[in-house]
Amino acid sequence: MLNTQTILQQLSDQGFKKTKVRELLIGELLKLKKPLDAQALQDFLSDQKLAVNKTTVYRELQFLLERGIIVEINFGDNKRRYEIAGLAHHHHLICNNCQGVEDVFVDQDLVKLEKKIAKEKNFAIHSHSLEFFGLCRHCL
Amino acid sequence: MLNTQTILQQLSDQGFKKTKVRELLIGELLKLKKPLDAQALQDFLSDQKLAVNKTTVYRELQFLLERGIIVEINFGDNKRRYEIAGLAHHHHLICNNCQGVEDVFVDQDLVKLEKKIAKEKNFAIHSHSLEFFGLCRHCL
């Protein structure tokens, strides 16, 4: 269920603790529903008057990733970003000017494309990454 | 023109020197026509009995990138790869097992998709990154 308390409870049932860091990070990722990097999340915690060490942020992200609560997204700038899991499969429009991120759903098209490629190339596609770069409506 | 001597001559005309490192790197990227990282290229030079400092490799890659002779490719593993520029626009099938790379051409499909998205989202798409991950025919 896409709700902070439900996720916290599920983790608690598995023997993991309900911590303020965990609660705030999940809450923020659920709310913004867009990819955020470790630095942005640490800054967010700081704004919430919960200054924590970067190691704690990285470990928590690793923890949430391993349990499928978040997914890793790469914009190709050698910096890992994380998004809440469970959203409908989608991709991103990334503005080169304001760094804004918009979601875009192209699932149907991609599924067909993947099948075609898999058949032609005899390659079992497990996943793909597709991101678009350019200028958003505001920056045009 | 996709030929080492031609590229070297063009650079020379712009006041840059013809060096052994430059010649070998361009030659290798032209020959393999696939994305290679800095380490792989340094190892290649070493094999050719031309051991150079990694700084030289990074600087040369930066140099070739800025002049549009190579392009940067990202597989999402936080490691930059470079491919010779001027190849027909294409994407990659990356094997999660043997790390092999195959080219795949999906241009027509993507052009249509881009136009549709640009219109719907009012977003000017300048570029995109699309890579497929899975298992190649040998690793299946």
Add this chain to the structure above:
DNA sequence: AATAATACGCAACTCAATTGCGTTTGTCAA
């Protein structure tokens, strides 16, 4: 309150990539 596992802070470390700076080399022209 005692216990044990989870979570955390801190310092050191890894790995890719970059920078400063002094030295070498390629090129061109005297």
Add this chain to the structure above:
DNA sequence: TTGACAAACGCAATTGAGTTGCGTATTATT
């Protein structure tokens, strides 16, 4: 052929994202 100068190079130090070891603190359970 030789100077001169910019381009190229080596080396050490540095950056920046991310990780690891280890000792301490916190949470949950009894």
